[in-house]
Amino acid sequence: MGGSSPCASCKLLRRRCTKDCIFAPYFPPDDPHKFAMVHKVFGASNVSKMLQELPIHQRGDAVSSLVYEANARMRDPVYGCVGAISFLQNEVSQLQMQLAVAQAEILCIQMQQEPALPTQMDPPPANEKSFLFSSSNLNNLHQYLSFASSSNVIQDPLKIESLWT
Numbered sequence: 001m002g003g004s005s006p007c008a009s010c011k012l013l014r015r016r017c018t019k020d021c022i023f024a025p026y027f028p029p030d031d032p033h034k035f036a037m038v039h040k041v042f043g044a045s046n047v048s049k050m051l052q053e054l055p056i057h058q059r060g061d062a063v064s065s066l067v068y069e070a071n072a073r074m075r076d077p078v079y080g081c082v083g084a085i086s087f088l089q090n091e092v093s094q095l096q097m098q099l100a101v102a103q104a105e106i107l108c109i110q111m112q113q114e115p116a117l118p119t120q121m122d123p124p125p126a127n128e129k130s131f132l133f134s135s136s137n138l139n140n141l142h143q144y145l146s147f148a149s150s151s152n153v154i155q156d157p158l159k160i161e162s163l164w165t
Contacts, residue, residue: 007028
């Protein structure tokens with residue numbers, strides 16, 4: 001940085017910031033916490049080596065990734081950002097299951113409101129899955145969905161699929 005204020009890394013490391021400081025473009029002096037986290041998790045020497053090995057146009061993205069991972073490691077020292085990813089994947093799975101239950105409830109209600117189907121029907125083509133429910137399966141589905149929506153717990157997510165086959 002020369003004559004102006006030293007970058008955040010040089011400030012923290014208490015060294016003179018030169019014109020060719022590898023940290024200066026990515027760790028400005030007004031955001032010292034950013035470098036402090038990265039330094040604590042990865043070490044200044046390792047970060048310097050990583051940045052020097054990368055082409056200049058990729059260094060900004062690398063610093064963003066390092067800052068993100070360092071922040072995640074500060075919050076969760078064992079799993080880091082993998083813990084956050086796993087948590088979010090679990091949330092998505094739970095929401096998908098809730099959506100499937102809601103869609104099944106809607107289908108059940110729609111089928112109960114439709115007029116009775118004729119007793120004789122052509123069998124569906126062999127390559128298509130039939131979505132027609134027998135009355136016992138509809139009753140089982142309704143009981144299962146009532147239980148699932150009242151308890152907010154799904155014991156066996158494959159039970160819905162087994163009712164449809």
